[in-house]
Amino acid sequence: MNWIKVASARELKNDEAKTLNVAGHGVALFRVDDEFFATDSMCTHATALLSEGYVEDGCVECPLHQGRFDIRTGKALCAPVTVDLRTHAVKQEGDDIYVMSPAAK
Numbered sequence: 001m002n003w004i005k006v007a008s009a010r011e012l013k014n015d016e017a018k019t020l021n022v023a024g025h026g027v028a029l030f031r032v033d034d035e036f037f038a039t040d041s042m043c044t045h046a047t048a049l050l051s052e053g054y055v056e057d058g059c060v061e062c063p064l065h066q067g068r069f070d071i072r073t074g075k076a077l078c079a080p081v082t083v084d085l086r087t088h089a090v091k092q093e094g095d096d097i098y099v100m101s102p103a104a105k
C-alpha cells in the first residue's frame with residue numbers, strides 16, 4: 001500500500017474539487033456528502049480538467065462538452081463520454097486526506 005497525503009479535509013467544501021499531482025499522475029479529488037473520492041483528473045473524451053466541472057448529486061459534468069461521470073465509480077453517464085474514468089482509493093484520518101498512489105495499481 002502506498003498512501004500519499006494530498007490535502008486537508010477543510011480545503012474542500014461539499015461539491016467542490018481540486019486537481020492534484022499524485023506521484024506524477026493527475027488526480028481530481030472531490031468532496032461529496034462529506035466523503036472524499038478521487039478519479040483521474042482528465043476527462044476521457046478530450047482535454048479538460050474535471051475539477052473545473054460542475055459537481056452535483058455525486059456526478060461531475062465536464063466543463064468542455066458537458067459529458068457526465070459518476071464520481072464514486074467513474075462510470076461514464078452520458079454522451080459524448082463513453083469511456084469510464086479511472087478511480088483511486090481515498091482514506092481520511094482526522095483532517096488528513098490520503099490517495100492511493102496511481103503507480104501502486
Ligand code: FES
Nearest residue numbers: 043045062065067
Ligand atoms: Fe469532457 Fe468532451 S472533454 S466531454
